[in-house]
Amino acid sequence: MKLLIFIQLILTTYAFVPDYFSITKPGNQFQPANIIELLAINPNIRTLIRCAILCDRNIQCRTFDYDSISKQCRLFEGSIDTGILLSVSSASVVGSIKIDESLYDLYNASSDACVNNRFLVSDTLNDWCHCPIHTFWNRSICVNQRYDGEVCANDNWCRTDLNITCVSSICTGNGSSPLISSTTVTTTITKTTSTTSSSTSSSTSSSSTTTTTTSTSSSSSTTSSSSSTSSSSTTTTTTTTKTTSSSSTTSSTTKTSTSSTTTAMSTVAPPCPPQSVSNGTLLYLMNPISSIYPNYTCYAYTWTATALSATLSFFFRHDPGGWMIDDVSVYYGTTQKIINGGFEAGSLTGWNYSGHCGNNVGQAYSGSSYAKSGSWYYYDPCSGYSGSNSSGDTISQTFSTIAGGTYTISFWLTNYYCCNQTEIANITLI
Known part of the structure; x- marks a missing residue:
């Protein structure tokens, strides 16, 4: 089964239509008919194929969406035609099982015939194969049960777990999840701003001018045969040293402001x-x-x-x-x-x-x-x-x-x- 999914997803990548999973083009996210249809949110799922496998392992899962950036995989029990495709970033795709009558050939067969069946429940107590939870048999396939205001033939067509029943051929009830209460979650946001100013000071140190004068007197020596004169020149050396150093002083000012936002979370x-x-x-x-x-x-x-x-x-x-x-x-x-x-x-x-x-x-x-x-x-x-x-x-x-x-x-x-x-x-x- 996993190999089949892998092959079909590869085929999808190359624009072929698979028999088992259908994958939308990038830029889509699934919005179910009712939030109660969200089965699971799986973080850190590395690939689209892994997300598809998670859906395949859950008999209730019919649709999933996957974001390749956040690595989030969400599983839904609603078929893709019962919800809405939202336009989002190109990193998100929606996958769904292509429901076909051939997937339900074993409906109403003895329980041992569908023990490992992906689409039917093996009921050993009553010895038959029937639809999974929150779906009903429409004489061809198992389809999602319906919400308030939708057409029905009997209670089994409606979400009775949400107190919705079939009244005069219309599903009638509260139309949503069980009783909702509201709690408040407060989030504190801290913003830090740093401002840096610089000033430059200059310090100058100068050495005094030093003049060194060396004088050598000349001496003369005279002999009868020769005369030799030796003299040295006067050398004056002047050295002036000027050193300038600059240093920067940085002052940092941190300004922190705190604001609170309040978000209502339904429970x-x-x-x-x-x-x-x-x-x-x-x-x-x-x-x-x-x-x-x-x-x-x-x-x-x-x-x-x-x-x-x-x-x-x-x-x-x-x-x-x-x-x-x-x-x-x-x-x-x-x-x-x-x-x-x-x-x-x-x-x-x-x-x-x-x-x-x-x-x-x-x-x-x-x-x-x-x-x-x-x-x-x-x-x-x-x-x-x-x-x-x-x-x-x-x-x-x-x-x-x-x-x-x-x-x-x-x-x-x-x-x-x-x-x-x-x-x-x-x-x-x-």
Whole structure:
């Protein structure tokens, strides 16, 4: 698959039309129909091909854009025809999967037929292949669910996760992401200006004029046979030395002015009042004293990231009975960091699973009367473990973070057929 993408991107470079990915000309950026369709922002992606591979690995991704200067790769679940292409710098391009009926030939086939399929979800519980989350079957292909005011045939055509339903053949609801609250971020900008002035002073040192005069007297000696006269001349040497030195004195004046700008950052309000937490255990329940099934309890937290990534984990063991969890969310502003948090993909798509149960392992289950919302939820009836408290099932997701950024975590949890000392729920964020 990766080789196919590579070949097709090379073909695109040479103006051939690929069968799998379509790449726009430079100077384009993708704007989705709704910001909630932004799946991920990946920094430091060195090449366009790497960005395309990231999209290919995410079953929800249908469109991406890549900036070769900033090395930023953004993934979107909306098809390119549902959004807008913006004209930007020539360093940015938009890539999209060319949706074709042949990609969905296995729709409604048995689950084992699409286990490794890029475009369909393998639902082992109900033994069939169906559309990924936030898409619906239009009898030919899986297309994106619709927003407020768009035509629909039933609720499945609409973004029910945003409380949009089909009313009189029109998707009707709030038409946007969940409840929005506003927080204020203050940015301080410091500007420093340096001014340099120079003055020149001149110092002159002069040596005195020195005159040295040397006189030698002449002597005369006379003999009878010869006469010899020796005389020396008078030499006067005058030396005048004048030294001029110049030095520059530089004065530096630094002027600092500080101004503040205030930017409003929208954040998704959690479904219940949050607690402030740090890295570690968010919730630990052992041997609950009562069962409130099928009513769920909401848990919400605010957390400040300290690294570039974090892992949210849910550990469960329960014998007999089981734990049920639904609507798991981690928001940074209005960006959802969790994939398939409501398990509406009909599988554990986006989640990493590990476990030590002898039987009855956790998985996504269908049933609107059991789910907190939608039709799917995660049910973990883990049993047959070795006996230690470390034996059980774990599902987890690792997501990118910005150090110093504030994130909102929430989920709904309930237990079924309690109460026994073997029941444990341990939720951590590290």
